[in-house]
Amino acid sequence: MLYVDPHIHMVSRTTDDYELLAASGVKAIIEPAFWQGQARTQIGSFQDYFSSLVGWERFRAAQFGIRHYCTMGLNSKEANNEALAEQVMDLLPLFLTKEGVVAVGEIGYDDQTPTEDKFFRKQLEMAKEVGLPVLIHTPHRNKKQGTYRSIDVIEEHGIPPHMVVIDHNNEETYREVLDRGYWCAFTIYPGTKMGNERMVDILKVAGPERVIVDSSADWGKSDVLAVPKTAKLAAERGIPRDQIELVCYRNAIAAYSQSGQFTEADWLNPPVVDQRNLFEGNSVLRGGQSPRIDDANEANIIR
């Protein structure tokens, strides 16, 4: 089976991780702009970070036959530095229309301060202006209220739910998100977010429609193989293959292809110019590799 990991922070990961992803069938990844574990203090740091997402990191992924996309935005945590955040707002238009930028994100709330709210709204307006989908980061703390508030603000700004992916859902939030028509993403991230056994239980109840599985693997203790591991566990626990394909591949393509910057053909049948410049020959369609997920069942459980 082929996979997309539509939320993963590869700038924090090693080449070993790229090899694991490629060998496990992950064909494309989306790297949302986010904070890097420590607040930036200069606008130049943002510019270089954004540039690396569309430049160096895209090339690095391509060396492993993985197609790299990104989302652009100012995360809610760093939005609290108001003076700097204003400068980032001036910088973002330069990056939003670049090739391979598939959404505005990840944006939303962290502490749910008035300043976060201000820049969340500004970026929703930018997304509307350039016609890009939006990726919403829901807060770790006061999650349920923060999630509902995000949805209310999105509706207030008149962005249709099919253009919005709400991420980091859990058992308490997903029903409302699905009922109101949004793409509902789950982050399989040990300890703090969702485990893959819980994910499979949710799938049994919620079904696959508009559900998206991702890893959000980053600089913390996280798992780059969260998507393929969840797919494997779901299969073992009786979820039909076509449903697994939806939540681990097709739904992400459907959601982000609305950007016009994300199609399956990009990695299955890339343009000649991309093959020449980004994939160095045949590395994009390497066949015959066996997944590297360990056979031992326990190793595939993420709690």
Next chain:
Amino acid sequence: MSEPAALVELMRSWLNSRLDPAALAWLDDRVQAIASSDKKALYLSFGLVPRKVGKGSLNLTERECNAAIAARHEWNPDRWSIDQLVRTMLVLSFPSSDTDAYVKTLDQMYSTGEVGELIALYQTLPLFPNQPAHILRAAEGIRTNIKAVFCAVAHHNPFPSEQFSDDQWNQMILKCLFVEVSLRPVIGVDERANPRLMTMLVDFAHERRAAHRPIPAELWRGVGTYADDRAIADLKTVLTTGTSAERQAAALALSTSRHPAAKSVLAEAPEQAHAISAGEYSWRTVAAAEQAH
């Protein structure tokens, strides 16, 4: 070299048969806006190019290729894609009479560019007015670790051989070998040979040998002309003990050498010496032999 406006006009003439009317109308409108110093139009349309014109191959006709060379010596956009050509048209449309301001505008594009944009910008180097104003940028392109961007400067591009100092040129050639891209598409590779490069390359060959790593056969191309005693000794070893590709490479290098011993060393390998006088070897056959190995 033709003026930017004339180059843009030439490139525009190639697009009539390759783009649909909507894409052409968009392009003409943007070129006009950019020509009136609209920087925002330049930045935004530059990013939008692939979704407006696609990424098809340009596939120029022979006549079009000749027109390119007539407009700019050694310019060969034949292997460019349509989006790359259109991006070149956009940056060349921005007013460039104030060189400092023009370079500053370009700097902003280079420093925020995604991979495809960077390739297009570096491919445009030989077309910018006031060529020496872009030397530092070209040298920066050589420092990249993104191979496709590196090749946009080093391959099929007349800018480096015309503008680079020996030090800049030598870094580029050594890096080609280091990152394993061919020297054959480098314009001026034989003309810009120099003694210091010869020494660097022989040092590099020794380093590779000490590490038990293969030495690219093409390395000897930069060694031949100015070979010193040490280089001649290496060439002799490679000529008699190397792989088929290496023997060909050493023979070619020796055949261009000005060293008094070069001829007699080559004669020690009668098969290769014969092939050289029969004109059977070229850097293309070296590459073919290396690939077959």
